[in-house]
Amino acid sequence: MKAPLIDNLQYANFSPAIFEQMRQGGVDAVHVTIAYHENFREMVLNLERWNRWFEDHPDLIFKGTSAADLELAQATGRTAIFFGFQNPSPIEDDIGLVEICHQLGIRFMQLTYNNQSLLATGCYEDDDTGLTRMGREVVAEMNRVGMVVDMSHSADRSTLEAIEHSTRPIAITHANPHWWHAALRNKSDEVLKALTGAGGMLGFSVYPHHLAGGPDCTLESFCTMIAEAADRYGAEHLGIGTDLCQDQPDSIVTWMRVGRWTKGIDYGEGSASNAGFPPMPSWFNDNRDFGNIRKGLQNAGLNTADIDGIMGGNWARFYAHSFGPA
Amino acid sequence: MKAPLIDNLQYANFSPAIFEQMRQGGVDAVHVTIAYHENFREMVLNLERWNRWFEDHPDLIFKGTSAADLELAQATGRTAIFFGFQNPSPIEDDIGLVEICHQLGIRFMQLTYNNQSLLATGCYEDDDTGLTRMGREVVAEMNRVGMVVDMSHSADRSTLEAIEHSTRPIAITHANPHWWHAALRNKSDEVLKALTGAGGMLGFSVYPHHLAGGPDCTLESFCTMIAEAADRYGAEHLGIGTDLCQDQPDSIVTWMRVGRWTKGIDYGEGSASNAGFPPMPSWFNDNRDFGNIRKGLQNAGLNTADIDGIMGGNWARFYAHSFGPA
Numbered sequence: 062m063k064a065p066l067i068d069n070l071q072y073a074n075f076s077p078a079i080f081e082q083m084r085q086g087g088v089d090a091v092h093v094t095i096a097y098h099e100n101f102r103e104m105v106l107n108l109e110r111w112n113r114w115f116e117d118h119p120d121l122i123f124k125g126t127s128a129a130d131l132e133l134a135q136a137t138g139r140t141a142i143f144f145g146f147q148n149p150s151p152i153e154d155d156i157g158l159v160e161i162c163h164q165l166g167i168r169f170m171q172l173t174y175n176n177q178s179l180l181a182t183g184c185y186e187d188d189d190t191g192l193t194r195m196g197r198e199v200v201a202e203m204n205r206v207g208m209v210v211d212m213s214h215s216a217d218r219s220t221l222e223a224i225e226h227s228t229r230p231i232a233i234t235h236a237n238p239h240w241w242h243a244a245l246r247n248k249s250d251e252v253l254k255a256l257t258g259a260g261g262m263l264g265f266s267v268y269p270h271h272l273a274g275g276p277d278c279t280l281e282s283f284c285t286m287i288a289e290a291a292d293r294y295g296a297e298h299l300g301i302g303t304d305l306c307q308d309q310p311d312s313i314v315t316w317m318r319v320g321r322w323t324k325g326i327d328y329g330e331g332s333a334s335n336a337g338f339p340p341m342p343s344w345f346n347d348n349r350d351f352g353n354i355r356k357g358l359q360n361a362g363l364n365t366a367d368i369d370g371i372m373g374g375n376w377a378r379f380y381a382h383s384f385g386p387a
Numbered sequence: 388m389k390a391p392l393i394d395n396l397q398y399a400n401f402s403p404a405i406f407e408q409m410r411q412g413g414v415d416a417v418h419v420t421i422a423y424h425e426n427f428r429e430m431v432l433n434l435e436r437w438n439r440w441f442e443d444h445p446d447l448i449f450k451g452t453s454a455a456d457l458e459l460a461q462a463t464g465r466t467a468i469f470f471g472f473q474n475p476s477p478i479e480d481d482i483g484l485v486e487i488c489h490q491l492g493i494r495f496m497q498l499t500y501n502n503q504s505l506l507a508t509g510c511y512e513d514d515d516t517g518l519t520r521m522g523r524e525v526v527a528e529m530n531r532v533g534m535v536v537d538m539s540h541s542a543d544r545s546t547l548e549a550i551e552h553s554t555r556p557i558a559i560t561h562a563n564p565h566w567w568h569a570a571l572r573n574k575s576d577e578v579l580k581a582l583t584g585a586g587g588m589l590g591f592s593v594y595p596h597h598l599a600g601g602p603d604c605t606l607e608s609f610c611t612m613i614a615e616a617a618d619r620y621g622a623e624h625l626g627i628g629t630d631l632c633q634d635q636p637d638s639i640v641t642w643m644r645v646g647r648w649t650k651g652i653d654y655g656e657g658s659a660s661n662a663g664f665p666p667m668p669s670w671f672n673d674n675r676d677f678g679n680i681r682k683g684l685q686n687a688g689l690n691t692a693d694i695d696g697i698m699g700g701n702w703a704r705f706y707a708h709s710f711g712p713a
Contacts, residue, residue, distance in 0.1 A: 101428065101431070102427065102428055105427070105484070105487055106481075106483070108487060109481070109483030109484070109486070109487060110483075112483065112486050112487070113483070155432075155435070157432070157435030157436075157438065157439070158431070158435070160435070160438045161431055161434060161435060161438070161491070164490070164491055164492070165487070165490055165491065166490070
C-alpha cells in the first residue's frame, strides 16, 4: 500500500460535492465527527444520514471500521469515512453504549467537549478534577472494545490522567502546540510529551483559531511548527486533523459551543465581535488542498518518509493498533 | 461442515445455565427474540445485556451475524446467537433504523405481533388490510440490507402480501399448520404453500398452544405432522423454531401480550383460566431435548437427509442467502 492520505478530523456540512473533492484531493480516509451534544438516539439519526450517503454515493465513499479499509479505499478509488464523537453525550450515562457505539462503527470519542462531562473536565472549565469515577470505567471499556480516547477539547489534568489511565495509546485528533500559538485549545508541551511518549498521536489542526496569526497564518509558519514538533515529539506520532468545517452556516458553530447546556450564549474560541466560523487560511480551504501542506512540509525540510507518515501513514499505523479488541 | 442443529426461535429467560444446556444439546445456533414492544432505545438495552453475556461467557456463546458463524460455532464448540424482533416497534416510525438494526446484528423482524402495526396486520385483528404504505417500503429496505421478514404473528392477507412483495424468501419462524391444529396462530395451507413456493421457510413450534393436544401432544403426532408437511411443501423448506420460553415468569407472557397497548388485559392464545405459560410437552423442555425430535422424525419415516435439513441444514442454507446485501 502506498502511504495513505488521512484527515483525522472534519466536521464539514457534508455533501456529494465535498465527497467529490475528497476524491479529487486523493484523500483515502477522513475521520468525521457525528456528534457534539446529541444523545444516543439523535446520534443514530446522524448515522442514518451517513448510511444514506453511503447508499447513494458508493462510488465515492464507504464506511470505514478497520485499518484494512485504507487498503480497500486505495484499491477502489474511494474515501473511507471513520466515525467519531467530540463529546460523550451519545453514551449518555450508560457504559454499555460504548460497545454498542463501537458495533455501529464509532472509532473515536472525546471524553469532553469544552465543559465538564460525566467522564472528565473540558478545557473551558475553571477547575479540572481529572477523570471521574465513570470516566475511568469508560476509558477501560473503550480500551477493551477498540475505541480511541480523544482529548482534543479536554483540560490538562484530565488529559494527563487519560494518558496515564488508558492501557492503549490515545489521541489528540485536532489541536496544535501551545508553544506555537497560545490558544486555550492548543496543548502544552507537557501534555504533548506525555501523549506521544505513551505512543499517542497528535493531529494538527488548520482551524484558524488554532493557528498562529489566525486566518493569516502562513503555510511556512504552520509547517515550520510541524518540523519543530517532529524534533520534540518524533515525527511518527504526528498526523493531520484539519477540523475542516467547510460549508457550515454560523448557526452550527453556535450549536457546537452552546448545545443545550445554556440558555445564554458562549463564544468558545470566538468572541462577540467574531462569533461565526473564521475564514480559512488561503492555503487550505477543502479536501483538494492537502498537496499544499505536503509541499510546505517539503519546504520545511522534512524528509519524504516523515512527510508520508504525517500525511497519513502514522494514522494508518495507529488505526491498525487501535480499532480492534484489546 | 456437518449438518448444524439450529433452533430458529427462542425467548427463554436466558442465563449461563441455559447456555450450558445449549452446549449439552449440541445446538449450533439459536435465533433469539430481543424485542416485543421495546422502542429503539429499549431494544438497545437488551442488546447491551447480550453483549455482557457474550463478554462473560465466550466459551459458550457468541454473536452470530452470517451463515459463516455456523461453521465457527462448530469449529469452536459454541452456540451462535442470532437476533430478531417479534414486532417492528424498535424501528419506531423510522425506516433508517432498519439498516441501523441490521448493523447491530438483527437478522429477523416480524412485521406485526398480534396487533396492527405501522407495517401490517396482526393475526388477532378483526380486519386485515395487508401491507401498509410504510410496510411496503420497510420490506424493500429489509430486502436490501438482508433482514428476514418474519410473519409468524401476522394475519393471512398481510402474510400473503409480504410473500408477494418481498423480493427475497421470507420466513414464518415459529408456527404450525392450521390443518394439524386449528389455532389462530397456526398457518393456513394457502399461506404455507405460498410461503414455501416462494422459497420461504417454516419453523415448527413446540409452544403448547400451537400443538394438537396442547401440553399432551405426543412426539409421534408432532413428527407425523412434520412428515405430512414435508410431503405437502417439500422438506427443504422446513425447520425448527421451538418458541422455547424456558424459565420465564408468567409476568413475561403478560408483557408479550399486553405491552403498553392496553390498560386492560389480553389473554392472547391463553384464557382467563389459563393465563400463564402453559406446561411444555414431556419430550421437549430445554435445549438438551432436540435428540427427541430427531428420533421422532426417524420414527415418522423421514430419511436422514431430510431430517438433517429440518434440524438445521435448511435454516443454514436460508441464512446463507438471507443475511447479506441483496
